[in-house]
Amino acid sequence: MYGQSVTPGVYVLCGVTSGHLDQLRYHCFVKLLRLVFPLLAALLIARILPPLVCGRDANRWLRGDPVLQQSLAQELIAFELRDDVARNKSSKNRFASEWALVTHQMTALGLAQLCLAHPEWKERYVPILSRAAQKSFLPEMRDFGRRAWHGEDALESLAGTHGHAYLSYSALAVGMARLLDPNFPKSIADRHDALIAAYERRLLASTTGLIETYPGEAYPTDVAAVAAAIAVHGRVTGENHHRVLAHWAEQVKRVQIDAASGLVIQRMGARSGKPHDAPRGSGTGLAAYFAGFADRRTAQLLAEGLFKHESTFLGFGAIREYASGHHGFGDVDSGPVIFGVSVSATGFALAPARAFGKEDSFERIYRTTHLFGMPFSWAGRTRFTSGGPIGNALLFAFLTSGPEVAP
Amino acid sequence: MSSMLRCCAPLLRTPAIVLVCYLLLHMLFGSLTENGGLITPDGSVSLGVMILGVFLLGLRMAVVFVLPAHTAYRIAKMLLNHP
Numbered sequence: 001m002y003g004q005s006v007t008p009g010v011y012v013l014c015g016v017t018s019g020h021l022d023q024l025r026y027h028c029f030v031k032l033l034r035l036v037f038p039l040l041a042a043l044l045i046a047r048i049l050p051p052l053v054c055g056r057d058a059n060r061w062l063r064g065d066p067v068l069q070q071s072l073a074q075e076l077i078a079f080e081l082r083d084d085v086a087r088n089k090s091s092k093n094r095f096a097s098e099w100a101l102v103t104h105q106m107t108a109l110g111l112a113q114l115c116l117a118h119p120e121w122k123e124r125y126v127p128i129l130s131r132a133a134q135k136s137f138l139p140e141m142r143d144f145g146r147r148a149w150h151g152e153d154a155l156e157s158l159a160g161t162h163g164h165a166y167l168s169y170s171a172l173a174v175g176m177a178r179l180l181d182p183n184f185p186k187s188i189a190d191r192h193d194a195l196i197a198a199y200e201r202r203l204l205a206s207t208t209g210l211i212e213t214y215p216g217e218a219y220p221t222d223v224a225a226v227a228a229a230i231a232v233h234g235r236v237t238g239e240n241h242h243r244v245l246a247h248w249a250e251q252v253k254r255v256q257i258d259a260a261s262g263l264v265i266q267r268m269g270a271r272s273g274k275p276h277d278a279p280r281g282s283g284t285g286l287a288a289y290f291a292g293f294a295d296r297r298t299a300q301l302l303a304e305g306l307f308k309h310e311s312t313f314l315g316f317g318a319i320r321e322y323a324s325g326h327h328g329f330g331d332v333d334s335g336p337v338i339f340g341v342s343v344s345a346t347g348f349a350l351a352p353a354r355a356f357g358k359e360d361s362f363e364r365i366y367r368t369t370h371l372f373g374m375p376f377s378w379a380g381r382t383r384f385t386s387g388g389p390i391g392n393a394l395l396f397a398f399l400t401s402g403p404e405v406a407p
Numbered sequence: 408m409s410s411m412l413r414c415c416a417p418l419l420r421t422p423a424i425v426l427v428c429y430l431l432l433h434m435l436f437g438s439l440t441e442n443g444g445l446i447t448p449d450g451s452v453s454l455g456v457m458i459l460g461v462f463l464l465g466l467r468m469a470v471v472f473v474l475p476a477h478t479a480y481r482i483a484k485m486l487l488n489h490p
């Protein structure tokens with residue numbers, strides 16, 4: 001039937017026999033095969049090999065492989081020890097400011113999470129995490145905040161109404177250190193108690209559940225860190241912070257989450273609750289991690305919103321920075337935004353993906369992290385070479401997230 | 408079989424050279440980034456490390472995506488043309 005339909009009478013008239021046509025068909029088939037088969041092989045390899053190579057450690061991170069966890073921990077411990085030496089040597093060129101604060105904070109949180117998951121490691125890690133948390137609380141770490149508030153120091157103005165929410169990052173690290181370190185210095189613990197009391201009072205007084213980070217500007221992510229610091233303080237001291245945490249969780253749902261996208265608005269007016277920026281992935285990812293310390297359901301809600309914005313390609317996953325209808329370039333919060341996805345949102349998403357068992361998303365996102373993070377292992381230490389100490393500290397906290405989440 | 412392997416060997420030479428170069432550069436970059444990555448801890452940019460890092464990232468993309476696919480393409484083509 002097929003042969004008849006493709007054998008026009010003109011071939012017969014030209015003396016072309018069916019044998020010739022079969023030969024022609026065979027040659028065409030071989031030619032097509034020679035063209036298509038190599039292309040198919042190339043496409044197959046491109047689809048299978050890169051996800052396999054970049055995702056080979058994903059499952060080990062997900063299951064909490066002690067070798068992997070300790071190799072990244074060792075890298076950050078080495079960094080902290082070098083930082084201690086530099087700090088003792090010279091008063092100049094100290095590692096300070098916002099980036100340093102976050103590096104020490106995330107190192108402390110990551111080590112604390114390891115100690116919660118493996119209590120037998122406490123002896124080794126608690127002194128280091130406690131020291132890192134204390135460094136994040138040093139006055140020079142909050143110089144950027146003092147400058148933004150025109151010279152007003154967060155710890156010298158506890159009776160005031162200004163939010164100073166940025167210091168909650170240190171407060172959270174100090175809280176985790178107090179939870180695990182029985183020898184935590186009392187003088188710092190007293191200042192921590194006073195800061196938490198101020199945050200609690202300010203948050204309860206806010207009808208939007210927001211307090212300022214900088215004058216006139218509130219970041220829901222920073223306020224999630226405030227809630228986390230308050231919640232961990234409750235675990236340490238036994239104080240009941242239920243009322244303020246319930247108020248915060250209620251306002252996150254009512255004011256801070258964009259209903260259409262499920263993402264939190266990146267920047268808002270603290271008093272008015274008016275958006276000053278778009279709903280964004282980077283803020284939501286970090287807020288989901290911090291919210292986990294304070295309220296599991298709020299963290300899960302934020303994670304649901306975040307993973308709705310996952311883009312996938314060839315088995316790699318990344319989080320889109322902006323909700324639909326919003327556009328923008330990268331900034332200090334998101335890092336570069338490439339094809340709509342951001343470096344920060346993608347990295348931050350590892351924490352809720354691991355903590356809430358979103359295994360497929362974790363694996364896809366880890367592949368992307370591995371591809372761009374360029375991990376390098378040497379002498380029992382692993383570092384993500386492209387991110388530097390801050391990138392390592394952030395990934396350490398996110399890749400070990402889970403044990404810190406409130407029940 | 409051995410003749411087929413002999414035919415494949417030249418096809419694998421270039422990818423192997425690129426792979427070895429990549430691994431050496433990765434080791435170099437790894438040793439240079441003990442105190443900072445593409446951006447240093449204080450947030451400033453170290454130009455030399457940045458250039459090496461961006462070059463390495465490009466090479467990594469090639470090694471992970473392009474090189475295996477291109478090698479598979481050439482081997483499949485060679486196998487089909489093999490007498």
